[in-house]
Amino acid sequence: MNKYNVCVYSGSFNPIHNGHIALAEYLVDRQIVDEVWVIITPQNPLKPSDTLINDNLRLQMARLALEGRKGIVVSDVEIHLPKPSYTIDTLRFLQSQYPLYGFCLLIGQDNVAIFDKWKSYRQILHDFRVLVYPRNVATTTEHLKYPEMQLLTDAPTVDISSTDIRSRVKSGLPITGLLPDAVAEFIAEHRLYKN
Numbered sequence: 460m461n462k463y464n465v466c467v468y469s470g471s472f473n474p475i476h477n478g479h480i481a482l483a484e485y486l487v488d489r490q491i492v493d494e495v496w497v498i499i500t501p502q503n504p505l506k507p508s509d510t511l512i513n514d515n516l517r518l519q520m521a522r523l524a525l526e527g528r529k530g531i532v533v534s535d536v537e538i539h540l541p542k543p544s545y546t547i548d549t550l551r552f553l554q555s556q557y558p559l560y561g562f563c564l565l566i567g568q569d570n571v572a573i574f575d576k577w578k579s580y581r582q583i584l585h586d587f588r589v590l591v592y593p594r595n596v597a598t599t600t601e602h603l604k605y606p607e608m609q610l611l612t613d614a615p616t617v618d619i620s621s622t623d624i625r626s627r628v629k630s631g632l633p634i635t636g637l638l639p640d641a642v643a644e645f646i647a648e649h650r651l652y653k654n
Contacts, residue, residue: 462561466492466590467550469500469537469564472517473510474646475524476624476638478617482565482592485615487530491590492563496553497521498534501544510625512651514538523641547579550587563588571604584608592616628652 466486472479475497483495499518502511514535521533537544540552546564553562564587566574571591574580583589584607592614619637627634629652634643646652 462559463494464492464561464563465553465557466495467498467546467553467562467564468495469498469546469549471500471511471621472497472521473512473621474517474624474638474642474651475521476619476621476642477636478615478619480524480528480639481615481617483525483531484528485611486565486590491611493530495531495565496534497525497531498537498549500537501542510622510652516649516651520642520645523645524639526641545578547577547583550583554586561588563590565590565592567592568594568610571608574605625652629654 468479468483468486470479479497483497486492486495499514499521501514515538518533518535518538525531525533536553537549540548550562550564553560564583566589568591577583584605589605589608591608591610593610593612593616624634624637627637628646634646637643
């Protein structure tokens with residue numbers, strides 16, 4: 460019996476944008492996986508925390524952005540797991556809760572360079588399929604450090620970043636077309652990213 464394949468797409472999604480959505484849809488539409496679970500992460504131990512907004516606000520924006528999209532689920536599982544949040548712990552927890560599912564991990568190519576700093580990174584490579592999507596900041600051969608990783612060479616690369624969106628909001632510049640209208644309205648209504 461083939462397992463139901465679920466891709467764990469973890470991130471701060473601060474905020475979620477059209478690039479995130481295009482990538483999740485690509486994985487489902489191309490039948491690389493059966494489902495994508497967009498997992499809102501609390502503070503990443505390897506990233507600065509000064510611009511990260513409340514977990515629940517990011518969760519609400521992700522739900523607004525992905526509502527009604529077939530094969531894409533928003534999850535708050537990491538918000539409820541012990542801190543700090545490590546990918547290996549999330550993957551093991553999910554595998555224990557859903558033993559009939561096969562989980563894989565999606566990471567950006569920029570993360571390959573620091574993958575050896577991740578907790579139990581060798582165990583992740585051994586136990587889970589790791590999919591790598593190209594990012595403008597990395598070379599296309601970086602993933603070859605880990606032959607177990609699968610580079611998604613035809614994945615959509617959308618030149619949008621959450622950092623740029625936050626900067627545009629703070630400067631009063633438009634964010635139309637960078638994220639779903641419902642998310643833009645949520646940001647405006649809650650006055651997010653203004654300071």
